[in-house]
Amino acid sequence: xLGYCCxxxxxESKFKTTTLTSIKKENEPKQKLFRLxxxxxxELSRILSYNTTNNLPLYRIxxxxxxxxxxxxYSKYFEEFCEDVTNFATVKNDILKYLELGGRLSTHPSQxxxxxxxxxxxxxxxxxxxxxxxxxxxxxxxxxxxxxxINIHISNGTKADENTASIVKSNIDKLSExxxxxxxFENEDGGGWRVENIKKHFDIPITFDYHHHRCNxxxxxxxxxxxxxxxxxxxxxxxxxxxxxxxPTDRSHSDYLTDEDADYLRQxxxxxxxxxxxxxxxxLKILS
Numbered sequence: 068x069l070g071y072c073c074x075x076x077x078x079e080s081k082f083k084t085t086t087l088t089s090i091k092k093e094n095e096p097k098q099k100l101f102r103l104x105x106x107x108x109x110e111l112s113r114i115l116s117y118n119t120t121n122n123l124p125l126y127r128i129x130x131x132x133x134x135x136x137x138x139x140x141y142s143k144y145f146e147e148f149c150e151d152v153t154n155f156a157t158v159k160n161d162i163l164k165y166l167e168l169g170g171r172l173s174t175h176p177s178q179x180x181x182x183x184x185x186x187x188x189x190x191x192x193x194x195x196x197x198x199x200x201x202x203x204x205x206x207x208x209x210x211x212x213x214x215x216x217i218n219i220h221i222s223n224g225t226k227a228d229e230n231t232a233s234i235v236k237s238n239i240d241k242l243s244e245x246x247x248x249x250x251x252f253e254n255e256d257g258g259g260w261r262v263e264n265i266k267k268h269f270d271i272p273i274t275f276d277y278h279h280h281r282c283n284x285x286x287x288x289x290x291x292x293x294x295x296x297x298x299x300x301x302x303x304x305x306x307x308x309x310x311x312x313x314x315p316t317d318r319s320h321s322d323y324l325t326d327e328d329a330d331y332l333r334q335x336x337x338x339x340x341x342x343x344x345x346x347x348x349x350x351l352k353i354l355s
Contacts, residue, residue, distance in 0.1 A: 068169075068338045069123075069125055069339050069341060069353065070118075070123060070125020070126050070171070070339070070341070070350065071347045074129070074346055075347045076345065076346045076347060076348050077117070077121065078113070078121075080113075081110060082110050082131070083103050083110075085099065085134045085135065087135065090135060096144065097144045100135065104133050104145070104154070105154065108132070108154070108157070108158045109157075111161075112157060112158050112161040114126070115164075115165045116161070118165070118170065118347075119165060119168055123351075124168070124169050124171060125171050125305075125339070126165075126170065126171075126173075127172075127174060127175060127340055128172055128174045133148075136199060137199065155206045162208055162209065171338060172209060172215055173217070173305060173340070174204070174216075174218070176200055176219055177196075180193045182197070182221075182234075182235055182239070183221050183234050183235045183238075193219075197217060197246045197250070198245070198246060200246075201217065201243060204245070205245055211244065211245060211249065212248055212302060213251060213301055214301075214303075215249055216272070216274070216305055217249045218251050218252075219252065220252070220260070221235060222255075222258070235268075250271065251271060251273065252271055252274065253307070254273065254276050254279050254295075257318075258283070261283060261286075262275060262286075262291040263285070263286055263290075266297075266298060273294070273295040274295070274304075274307060275291060275292050275306045276307040276309075278320070281311075282316045282318055292306075304337045304338065305337070305338045305340065306337055307339070307340045307342050308332055308340070309321070309341070309343050310325045320343050320344055322344045322345045322349070332353060
């Protein structure tokens with residue numbers, strides 16, 4: 068299956084957000100945030116319907132559905148919103164329909180969500196971020212397994228050494244089952260956390276990123292993907308693919324996959340998120 072990430076261009080998705088400056092001007096910030104949360108859940112339902120109509124069964128849910136959910140002053144409103152499960156009733160029903168029709172959903176917290184830092188507060192923030200994603204996945208009715216993965220980078224550019232691995236393992240032990248059962252690690256486009264090093268240090272599914280491997284590799288493409296496949300023990304692997312904007316090893320993503328990368332993808336099995344700027348339009352082009 069093929070899919071795309073967060074924003075639909077063909078479906079003209081209109082997820083809403085706000086800024087800290089804007090919300091501070093509100094006399095009733097709770098009401099403003101509740102309206103945004105509800106609007107984004109309604110938009111998620113609409114996009115899932117669009118995906119079904121257009122044969123797009125794989126979709127990455129944005130990690131920004133709930134603006135300011137992690138801000139110390141405003142997170143209480145998100146927590147209150149989640150306490151009322153009726154807020155999630157419609158979208159949960161639509162998500163379950165999407166799954167019944169063969170769909171699959173995932174999420175990818177931002178690059179700032181790490182559990183490998185030498186700074187304790189950074190790891191505390193990363194754990195909190197992961198727990199919120201798991202909580203929303205539970206409210207969505209998504210399974211507690213790697214069919215609904217929560218994907219993060221171990222760290223951005225650091226060495227793949229025993230010290231960092233020890234910090235990560237210690238923080239994994241602090242995670243709830245809702246996170247542990249869904250957590251996957253992605254190979255990176257720089258630094259030491261390539262596929263083979265993730266496998267060496269952790270017993271966890273590896274999201275093979277085709278473009279990251281091309282930018283940062285010490286083993287063959289075939290060996291790397293085979294290592295990653297072996298780590299997905301309970302469900303079909305979910306991988307990522309994109310093309311470099313100016314050259315094959317340009318870390319910036321292009322609008323569409325190159326013809327060569329699109330041909331490669333058409334020959335592949337497994338599930339693939341297409342991480343290019345044209346989003347669903349790029350996937351529809353590959354499928355055409």
